[in-house]
Amino acid sequence: MSIPAASTVVAATLQREWLSQRLNRFFYWHVGLLVICGLSTLIAPPEAAARGAAWWILQVVLFAISMSSLLLGLSSSHAELDEMSLLQTHPVSNRSWTTGKALGLLLITFPTALLLVLPAALSQGPAWLLVGVAAAAGGVSGVFSLLGLALGAWIRDPVRGLISAVALWLGLLVGTDLLLLLTAGSEFVQSHPRVWVLPLMLNPLDAFRITVLFTVEHAAFTGLQAGGLTEWWLHHGGVWLTSCLAAWAILAWLIATAGTARRPDA
Amino acid sequence: MNRRTALLAAGLLATRALLPAGSAFDLRQRIETAAPGTIIQVPAGTYNGPFVLDKPVRLRGEPGAILRGDGRTHVVDVRAPGCEVSGFTVRRSGIDLGKDNAGIHIAAPDAFILSNRIEQCLHGIYVRKANNCVIRGNVIVGTTEFVDIPNPLTVHSKPGREDLCTVRVSQNQEGNGIHLWNSSGHIIERNRIEGTRDGMYFSFTDHTLVRGNVVEHVRYGLHYMYSDDNTFEDNRFSDNAAGSALMFSTGIVLRRNVFVANRSHRAYGILLQSDSDTTIVENQVEGNTLGIYMEYGNGNRLVGNRIVNNYVGLRLSESSTDNAILKNAFAGNLHPVELGGRSEDNRWSSGGRGNFWEDEVRVDLNRDGIADIPHHEPDLFGALRRVFPQIGLLSASPGERLVRFLHQRLDLPGIPSVTDPAPLTRPPP
Amino acid sequence: MIVAENVSKRFGTRSVLEHLDLQISPGAVTLLVGANGAGKTTFLRIAVGLARPDEGTVRIREVDVSRNFVEAAARFSFLPQAPRFNPRLTSRQILAFYARLRGRTLDAVEEAEDLWGVGDHRDVTSARLSGGLRQRLALAVFSLAPVSVLVLDEPGLSLDPEWRERLQQYLSQRAKEGATVLVATHLLGEWEGRVDRCVVLERGRVSAELSPDRLRAEFSREPHWASPSEDVPSR
Numbered sequence: 001m002s003i004p005a006a007s008t009v010v011a012a013t014l015q016r017e018w019l020s021q022r023l024n025r026f027f028y029w030h031v032g033l034l035v036i037c038g039l040s041t042l043i044a045p046p047e048a049a050a051r052g053a054a055w056w057i058l059q060v061v062l063f064a065i066s067m068s069s070l071l072l073g074l075s076s077s078h079a080e081l082d083e084m085s086l087l088q089t090h091p092v093s094n095r096s097w098t099t100g101k102a103l104g105l106l107l108i109t110f111p112t113a114l115l116l117v118l119p120a121a122l123s124q125g126p127a128w129l130l131v132g133v134a135a136a137a138g139g140v141s142g143v144f145s146l147l148g149l150a151l152g153a154w155i156r157d158p159v160r161g162l163i164s165a166v167a168l169w170l171g172l173l174v175g176t177d178l179l180l181l182l183t184a185g186s187e188f189v190q191s192h193p194r195v196w197v198l199p200l201m202l203n204p205l206d207a208f209r210i211t212v213l214f215t216v217e218h219a220a221f222t223g224l225q226a227g228g229l230t231e232w233w234l235h236h237g238g239v240w241l242t243s244c245l246a247a248w249a250i251l252a253w254l255i256a257t258a259g260t261a262r263r264p265d266a
Numbered sequence: 267m268n269r270r271t272a273l274l275a276a277g278l279l280a281t282r283a284l285l286p287a288g289s290a291f292d293l294r295q296r297i298e299t300a301a302p303g304t305i306i307q308v309p310a311g312t313y314n315g316p317f318v319l320d321k322p323v324r325l326r327g328e329p330g331a332i333l334r335g336d337g338r339t340h341v342v343d344v345r346a347p348g349c350e351v352s353g354f355t356v357r358r359s360g361i362d363l364g365k366d367n368a369g370i371h372i373a374a375p376d377a378f379i380l381s382n383r384i385e386q387c388l389h390g391i392y393v394r395k396a397n398n399c400v401i402r403g404n405v406i407v408g409t410t411e412f413v414d415i416p417n418p419l420t421v422h423s424k425p426g427r428e429d430l431c432t433v434r435v436s437q438n439q440e441g442n443g444i445h446l447w448n449s450s451g452h453i454i455e456r457n458r459i460e461g462t463r464d465g466m467y468f469s470f471t472d473h474t475l476v477r478g479n480v481v482e483h484v485r486y487g488l489h490y491m492y493s494d495d496n497t498f499e500d501n502r503f504s505d506n507a508a509g510s511a512l513m514f515s516t517g518i519v520l521r522r523n524v525f526v527a528n529r530s531h532r533a534y535g536i537l538l539q540s541d542s543d544t545t546i547v548e549n550q551v552e553g554n555t556l557g558i559y560m561e562y563g564n565g566n567r568l569v570g571n572r573i574v575n576n577y578v579g580l581r582l583s584e585s586s587t588d589n590a591i592l593k594n595a596f597a598g599n600l601h602p603v604e605l606g607g608r609s610e611d612n613r614w615s616s617g618g619r620g621n622f623w624e625d626e627v628r629v630d631l632n633r634d635g636i637a638d639i640p641h642h643e644p645d646l647f648g649a650l651r652r653v654f655p656q657i658g659l660l661s662a663s664p665g666e667r668l669v670r671f672l673h674q675r676l677d678l679p680g681i682p683s684v685t686d687p688a689p690l691t692r693p694p695p
Numbered sequence: 696m697i698v699a700e701n702v703s704k705r706f707g708t709r710s711v712l713e714h715l716d717l718q719i720s721p722g723a724v725t726l727l728v729g730a731n732g733a734g735k736t737t738f739l740r741i742a743v744g745l746a747r748p749d750e751g752t753v754r755i756r757e758v759d760v761s762r763n764f765v766e767a768a769a770r771f772s773f774l775p776q777a778p779r780f781n782p783r784l785t786s787r788q789i790l791a792f793y794a795r796l797r798g799r800t801l802d803a804v805e806e807a808e809d810l811w812g813v814g815d816h817r818d819v820t821s822a823r824l825s826g827g828l829r830q831r832l833a834l835a836v837f838s839l840a841p842v843s844v845l846v847l848d849e850p851g852l853s854l855d856p857e858w859r860e861r862l863q864q865y866l867s868q869r870a871k872e873g874a875t876v877l878v879a880t881h882l883l884g885e886w887e888g889r890v891d892r893c894v895v896l897e898r899g900r901v902s903a904e905l906s907p908d909r910l911r912a913e914f915s916r917e918p919h920w921a922s923p924s925e926d927v928p929s930r
Binding site: 058062063173174175176177178180181184185189190193196197200205206209210213230 | 656
């Protein structure tokens with residue numbers, strides 16, 4: 001009789017995740033997308049090239065990488081569903097198992113984000129700016145893969161899982177923006193701007209966009225005079241993005257752990 | 267021009283002062299004793315000034331010839347018509363802004379300032395009430411430390427009409443590269459200016475041709491007011507803290523210039539304020555905070571410009587009317603058009619040709635290069651920018667893009683926008 | 696030793712287990728039989744921690760499964776009905792993973808592969824394994840655990856007679872070595888003479904105990920039980 005140490009479970013699960021991803025078509029789509037998008041920074045139309053790799057990567061992460069990461073996480077979760085009745089009778093805590101899965105996904109999504117900037121770095125020379133953008137892109141990608149993991153742990157039917165993933169992605173991509181656009185004219189919002197700014201700050205895609213646009217790209221912004229929370233955010237874009245992504249990663253991990261612990265008859 | 271040609275011919279015939287190599291050379295004395303029209307060939311070496319040209323002499327420096335001022339007044343003071351200063355490194359003028367201290371101060375017409383390098387001076391070249399000067403091939407460096415483009419996140423100044431000169435520079439950068447006041451008829455060609463306060467400053471200066479100059483890392487690349495009928499061709503104004511501003515003038519022609527990467531908090535590619543009958547043709551306006559800003563502008567023509575990758579491509583105030591905006595390419599701007607109010611009085615097409623819009627619906631069944639349906643370019647944030655500046659946080663957001671996409675196809679009611687009745691399906695060549 | 700005390704479980708308004716008391720002793724192979732819906736699988740799922748009882752407890756070697764699952768899980772090995780695996784992993788990768796969780800070495804993995812005849816398919820992904828091979832792979836995983844409580848849910852369904860025979864021999868041997876072996880099945884005829892005890896579950900309660908040597912005869916007197924030919928999982 002032996003209870004494996006949590007580190008053993010995490011390491012075994014992490015290795016299993018890597019082995020599993022090697023045959024996951026979503027993984028190859030994801031990597032292929034990163035390579036194509038990275039290369040396209042070199043052959044993009046002049047306008048985009050002049051705007052720089054950072055701008056291009058922002059678009060790519062918003063509209064493509066976030067989605068492919070989400071599907072990567074979802075597929076990772078769903079690949080294990082059939083085996084859960086066997087796995088869950090082993091002396092393994094759900095927390096350790098989910099941690100292993102999550103770390104496996106992060107170790108795949110975070111470093112591969114470098115593929116987005118590698119062609120630009122090779123052609124234009126390495127730049128800390130690109131490294132920062134790649135790190136932020138990797139963070140967003142990681143968070144979305146964990147969200148996919150969490151989603152898959154709760155929604156076990158593949159079709160419903162896919163629909164939910166698309167819905168979640170659309171909600172984060174345009175839902176927050178549209179809601180805020182609609183409410184920006186209300187007197188309440190204008191007298192309580194924090195209420196309006198906070199959802200934007202909490203949305204990982206918006207936090208990433210703002211950081212790249214207003215910190216990395218140095219795009220001017222009339223909201224500088226907005227003061228308060230907005231000004232703090234714009235002054236600390238990188239710090240906030242890091243915190244925001246970390247919070248989302250932890251939240252997704254907690255949700256995934258709770259979903260994994262949920263028994264089929266619960 | 268005839269007068270200028272005659273002066274050049276006279277110069278060629280003028281006495282050439284040849285000097286024995288290695289002998290001591292007193293430049294001030296040579297200037298004092300030179301006959302009008304003398305060409306003084308100045309060998310390499312440092313010559314302490316200041317130098318006053320009160321007769322039409324031609325100073326031509328050989329490589330390594332340095333004119334060094336006393337730090338109290340101009341290094342070279344041109345007081346006689348038809349003088350030439352060429353090939354020198356000019357250093358150390360005074361720094362009294364009230365006395366307009368300059369590397370080369372010109373107060374007489376028909377001066378030729380050619381191929382000099384001017385550094386450590388308040389103003390580089392100052393032209394005061396002197397017409398028909400040729401300023402060509404000079405390099406003017408205000409300081410070894412370039413004006414850093416302020417990070418928009420650290421600039422706190424309130425924007426507004428009064429902020430046109432609020433981008434601060436250090437004391438030793440208070441002078442301009444080329445300062446022109448109350449004069450006319452100059453040719454300013456192929457100069458390079460960097461690190462000064464303003465690159466070129468025009469005030470009450472008319473009928474001047476400005477061609478092939480490069481101005482970088484200054485406050486205003488071009489600071490221009492009360493000056494009419496000037497032509498700017500093939501110049502490059504880039505990485506300047508506040509961009510270029512042209513104010514209270516008429517009859518300006520801007521052709522094939524590049525206004526690029528002016529990206530501070532309130533930087534303009536081109537600011538046109540209270541200008542009329544300006545022709546802005548085939549310029550590249552790229553990567554600026556505000557590509558082109560037109561306020562109180564009437565009868566101006568914007569034709570064939572590339573307005574790309576700016577935060578705001580073109581801002582039109584409500585006070586700007588009867589302007590023609592044609593055959594321009596709008597691409598990659600976060601906000602292609604920003605409106606201060608209604609904009610019906612401006613023309614967005616002529617002769618069945620409008621502008622190229624990156625996001626337009628390109629339906630062109632007869633393949634004549636003109637889209638079959640009008641293009642509606644919205645200013646989605648509209649008046650909200652003023653009452654709720656936080657709205658800017660939604661710039662380039664997928665949600666904003668989605669609404670823009672829908673408006674361009676459906677012309678949603680209640681959203682301020684401009685309508686181009688004949689959008690081009692390809693950017694103009 | 697598996698001890699169930701007063702175990703009840705309901706799904707909505709349907710009661711599946713009602714105050715079930717059951718004790719499975721070590722050193723014997725115990726068969727748990729019953730018709731579809733009798734509560735066999737539900738009881739097993741509660742016994743191995745895959746479900747929680749509404750009432751009562753199941754203890755495995757004195758450890759309450761519901762309260763202290765991880766510690767209890769270290770004391771038993773479970774073979775689920777119709778097991779499936781991550782389709783992207785090979786049988787060797789699957790075995791290596793569980794061996795690591797159970798603190799076993801690669802030698803133990805190879806031993807399990809040899810025991811259940813999956814060594815020739817070690818590099819085949821589980822998605823490409825036949826039903827029988829998948830079942831044997833699950834048995835290999837099952838036998839990797841160094842434990843003395845063995846719980847199996849319909850273990851013979853996908854196995855051909857030869858491997859079913861080998862499984863029965865394996866379980867008998869483990870029981871002789873002192874292990875507690877609990878097998879839930881409705882193919883009770885297959886197990887005649889191979890088990891030490893047979894408990895009948897009916898409507899969530901223990902209704903009878905059959906003679907291990909006369910299972911076919913006993914079976915024929917119980918017309919409401921499922922036919923042995925209906926190899927349909929109860930889930």
